[in-house]
Amino acid sequence: xxxxxxxxxxxxxxxxxxxxxxxxxxxxxxxxxxxxxxxxxxxxxxxxxxxxxxxxxxxxxxxxxxxxxxxxxxxxxxxxxxxxxxxxxxxxxxxxxxxxxxxxxxxxxxxxxxxxxxxxxxxxxxxxxxxxxxxxxxxxxxxxxxxxxxxxxxxxxxxxxxxxxxxxxxxxxxxxxxxxxxxxxxxxxxxxxxxxxxxxxxxxxxxxxxxxxxxxxxxxxxxxxxxxxxxxxxxxxxxxxxxxxxxxxxx
Numbered sequence: 001x002x003x004x005x006x007x008x009x010x011x012x013x014x015x016x017x018x019x020x021x022x023x024x025x026x027x028x029x030x031x032x033x034x035x036x037x038x039x040x041x042x043x044x045x046x047x048x049x050x051x052x053x054x055x056x057x058x059x060x061x062x063x064x065x066x067x068x069x070x071x072x073x074x075x076x077x078x079x080x081x082x083x084x085x086x087x088x089x090x091x092x093x094x095x096x097x098x099x100x101x102x103x104x105x106x107x108x109x110x111x112x113x114x115x116x117x118x119x120x121x122x123x124x125x126x127x128x129x130x131x132x133x134x135x136x137x138x139x140x141x142x143x144x145x146x147x148x149x150x151x152x153x154x155x156x157x158x159x160x161x162x163x164x165x166x167x168x169x170x171x172x173x174x175x176x177x178x179x180x181x182x183x184x185x186x187x188x189x190x191x192x193x194x195x196x197x198x199x200x201x202x203x204x205x206x207x208x209x210x211x212x213x214x215x216x217x218x219x220x221x222x223x224x225x226x227x228x229x230x231x232x233x234x235x236x237x238x239x240x241x242x243x244x245x246x247x248x249x250x251x
Contacts, residue, residue, distance in 0.1 A: 065095025
């Protein structure tokens with residue numbers, strides 16, 4: 001299919017033009033080919049583009065694109081090498097950041113909530129006036145150690161956990177990636193636990209003093225779900241071949 005038709009569908013599906021973000025969503029680098037095979041990955045980098053080229057991909061879809069507010073605009077150093085790898089291969093680059101965090105069906109946070117067994121899942125934690133995370137409840141409260149075990153199984157790595165909340169966990173808020181600051185939103189909402197990707201130095205004491213569980217499950221790990229789901233959706237909807245390239249990052 002034509003890349004512009006693919007991007008138009010993703011834009012509409014993810015409501016990509018609403019709300020503010022830290023960089024452009026949609027087509028970031030235009031390639032030369034019609035799209036038959038797509039590769040998805042979490043973060044744009046030379047290694048991902050080289051793997052995609054080996055897989056004969058026509059387009060690469062990522063959660064973390066190449067262009068960000070406040071970053072240098074010059075195409076030098078690693079940024080040049082990344083763009084050059086795309087142009088030399090003729091592949092397109094498409095990126096969706098916050099739209100892929102907040103989506104109710106294929107977003108990182110909604111998917112995590114459901115796969116962790118939460119019910120009554122609803123939007124949670126706002127950025128620029130729009131919710132980006134999700135919260136939910138367990139029909140029967142589970143132990144904090146069971147929540148850690150479920151996170152370990154889902155995200156494939158050991159969470160950094162400050163288990164300072166109640167013995168039984170009945171409610172959990174989730175905001176993937178670098179969202180330690182949303183711990184305050186979880187406290188204000190009276191939740192038993194808050195899950196994100198990266199920690200911050202201050203969260204341990206705040207969690208203890210507020211009697212809430214805090215789990216940092218990895219920025220990369222918590223943001224694998226949505227981009228894989230988007231690739232699967234496009235494959236099913238348009239008959240495209242989809243491959244997810246996993247480049248594990250412990251952060």
